Amino acid sequence: FWGATVITNLLFSIPYMGNLLTTWLWGNFSVGKFTLMRFFSFHFIFPFIMTVMILIHIFFLHQKGSNNPLGLNSNLDKLSFSPLFVLKDIMGYMMCFSIFMSLTIINPYLFMD
Structure with a gap:
């Protein structure tokens, strides 16, 4: 899951709205079923x-x-x-x-x- 980690760190580093974008994209910082579905949906x-x-x-x-x-x-x-x-x-x-x-x-x- 290193790709998800890199994407999370890049999004989180955006000033003022990085936390909001990260929470919106992944749901949270945990890797679970919904996170992987969202990740594969974006890759599709x-x-x-x-x-x-x-x-x-x-x-x-x-x-x-x-x-x-x-x-x-x-x-x-x-x-x-x-x-x-x-x-x-x-x-x-x-x-x-x-x-x-x-x-x-x-x-x-x-x-x-």
Whole structure:
């Protein structure tokens, strides 16, 4: 349970609200059935959150250009992204995802604590 310990210590070190966040996330400092269910639930949902963040990056950042992701009014050497960069990002994501999935399917216990 060293991963849970690290997460607990990182959350608890946040000023003013670390104790509240830790109590909300784990229920308390004890490791029990509900704590493990919450821990595994967060581990299940994080890849989907990462996928959504990658899709937001691809669809919104590349519309404005790499040097102006917020869309501020600056026309100094602004280079727009072409569809090839979006294709490159999608191919890179699919390659990393397929490598990760093949490693997980070949050896399911490879990424365990």
